[in-house]
Amino acid sequence: MTKRQQETINELRNESKELRRILMKIKQAVKCPYCLSIVSIRHGKRYTKKGIIQRYECLACHRKFMIREDSFRMRHDSKIINKAVELYEKGYSTREITNKLNENISHVTVSRWIRDFKTLPMEAQRIK
Numbered sequence: 349m350t351k352r353q354q355e356t357i358n359e360l361r362n363e364s365k366e367l368r369r370i371l372m373k374i375k376q377a378v379k380c381p382y383c384l385s386i387v388s389i390r391h392g393k394r395y396t397k398k399g400i401i402q403r404y405e406c407l408a409c410h411r412k413f414m415i416r417e418d419s420f421r422m423r424h425d426s427k428i429i430n431k432a433v434e435l436y437e438k439g440y441s442t443r444e445i446t447n448k449l450n451e452n453i454s455h456v457t458v459s460r461w462i463r464d465f466k467t468l469p470m471e472a473q474r475i476k
C-alpha cells in the first residue's frame with residue numbers, strides 16, 4: 349500500500365467516526381410529539397412514583413411535553429457502541445464482538461448497532 353492510500357484510509361476512518369458521532373446525537377434527540385421537530389430543550393425534571401419525568405420545550409412550536417426518562421434514553425454508553433463498530437470494521441463477527449465486549453449485551457443488540465452506525469465506506473477496505 350502506498351503512503352497516499354494509507355492517508356486516504358485514515359481520512360475516511362476519521363470521517364466515519366465523526367459521522368457516527370453525529371448519527372448518535374440525532375438518534376438520541378427527542379422529537380416533539382406535536383410538530384415532530386427534533387429541536388427541543390430540557391425544561392425541568394419531575395420526580396414521580398413511576399420514575400423521573402423529563403419535561404421539554406419544543407423550540408419550533410413552543411409547546412411543552414414530557415417523556416419518561418427510562419423510555420427514551422439509550423441504555424448503552426456510546427463508548428461501547430463505538431468499540432463494537434470498530435471491532436466490526438476490523439473484521440470481527442457480531443458474536444465475537446459480543447464476547448469481547450463482555451458487557452452482558454446480546455448479539456442481536458450488537459448487530460443492530462452495527463446496522464445503525466457502521467459508516468466506513470467499503471471501498472476503503474478494498475484498497476488494502
Ligand SMILES: [Zn+2]
Pocket residue numbers: 380381382383384385406407408409410411
Ligand atoms: Zn413542536
